[in-house]
Amino acid sequence: MPVTATADTAAAALPVAHADFGALRRQDPEIAEVILGEQTRQSETLQLIAAENFTSPAVLAALASPLANKYAEGYPGARHHGGCELVDVAERLAVQRATALFGAEHANVQPHSGSSAVLAAYAALLKPGDTVLAMGLPYGGHLTHGSPANFSGRWFDFVGYGVDAETGLIDYEQVRDLARRRRPKAIVCGSISYPRHPDYETFRDIADEAGAYLIVDAAHPMGLIAGGAAPSPVPYADVVCATTHKVLRGPRGGMILCGSELAERIDRAVFPFTQGGAQMHTIAAKAVAFGEAATPAFTAYAHQVVANARVLADGLAGEGMAVLTGGTDTHLISADPTPLGVDGRSARGRLAAAGVVLDTCALPYGDGRGLRLGTAAVTTQGMGEAQMARIAGLFTAGLRAEGEQARTVRAEVRELAGRFPPYRG
Structure with a gap:
């Protein structure tokens, strides 16, 4: 599907030199559209894949x-x-x-x-x-x-x-x-x-x-x-x-x-x-x-990642999911959604449709797949415990929603993600 976000303002928002991206757009507009489309995807959905994060503009510049x-x-x-x-x-x-x-x-x-x-x-x-x-x-x-x-x-x-x-x-x-x-x-x-x-x-x-x-x-x-x-x-x-x-x-x-x-x-x-x-x-x-x-800001960030994960784990458990080990000490949460009437693979698909991106994982001593998610990326975006509580609600709403309700959940996810862009300015 063609990507529509190709305006100069969108290109300027990319965390790379605007002149470089302008050259790419002129030489290879197809790849330029892929990059702009991925920027839009990352900005309008919740990135809960435990192995992903957003690098700083300085890292991208290198x-x-x-x-x-x-x-x-x-x-x-x-x-x-x-x-x-x-x-x-x-x-x-x-x-x-x-x-x-x-x-x-x-x-x-x-x-x-x-x-x-x-x-x-x-x-x-x-x-x-x-x-x-x-x-x-x-x-x-x-x-x-x-x-x-x-x-x-x-x-x-x-x-x-x-x-x-x-x-x-x-x-x-x-x-x-x-x-x-x-x-x-x-x-x-x-x-x-x-x-x-x-x-x-x-x-x-x-x-x-x-x-x-x-x-x-x-x-x-x-x-x-x-x-x-x-x-x-x-x-x-x-x-x-x-x-x-x-x-x-x-x-x-x-x-x-x-x-x-x-x-x-x-x-x-x-x-x-x-x-x-x-x-x-x-x-x-x-x-x-x-x-x-090595900076104090990163130390605060790392501790916030853990605090966010614990709030999100508690929120998911409160919504009825089975959280493995009863919680987390890290950025990682492993959970079984079957108490909500859906298996891990189906849950991943429903959540993706709602704009919540995560992975499945093996369930110890179980036959199916569970869900694996993490809080590193959303914490980098500036989200805190209040947003984690809301994500827990959106999470289970996305699993249960159908039709117009699903579109409503997707709109709420887009609104939340939009208030915390990965790259500002």
Whole structure:
């Protein structure tokens, strides 16, 4: 469908240089219309996908910079291409800011994604066929935690641990028992839908008893950790893998933290083993995001993300949904909508029609799909607890509405989102 928002005023509102966008509109109007249409979509709907956020204009400016033109295989001071003097400065800044922000001895900021970071961690520490203990996919494990469709499940012998059937919390005694019996080479701590803080100290104790490496996949909580709103795994893990988007509010990409004793192995596992040239515009944008995350404003933001998630979780429970683990400690909420008479997949479709964008997730010990949502993006937009209470009402109204009622809910969502634009001016 053609996008109608193509006026100069709409183009000027984009968080990129107007002159650059004007050139794009003249040269490739089809792609320009896609960009403008996506801006409209993001501005008129509620972004509750737990893995998404809005970067700052400064991060976007770095992404759209001439650094995108530079090929920079290798590391600062040891590149395979000439002309890297300035991009070396950018990468060193990103590394310095990351290690300071998270209290780590070493950081690799080159991974293109969270999955790339996990792949490099496995490559550095494991051999094909090694046993790895990780959260099972039905309980919230990521594809890189042993999915048979992923490299992890094809190259390594993954053993899955789960959660308690009644509380939904990690069963640490099961983890310990599996580690004692299977003697894994590595234990992975991390999830895409677990809304509580893991006990990193207990995981460290279990790993030490089993003689295993502890790899923490902190893709989701990394921004909360940066803002002091979640405990840090850095003192306990051998390697921490993460994304730089999600709550951290940087560009799409990954990073790895580790101690100095593993630094060389991690670096060589990223390049040249699993990746080629670093994306220097993205690395510069990561540096910008790390700098932003070190500010008091970001600390306040991270705590507001959690406060918003707790209010939204309580609101959804009050509307009749089954909220897993009884609530949340993070930006994440996992919920079962079946008490309202609709399964997860159908609920996602109904909510999308109402302008509420989110994901489904596996339900532990259930046959269907639940809903996974997060509060990072709407908090970036400036929404607070009052708006979370309203979203809970719109949420359930969207699940129940049909016909004219559905159009009314969609209009209310558009009105709410319009009062909190992702990018102002």
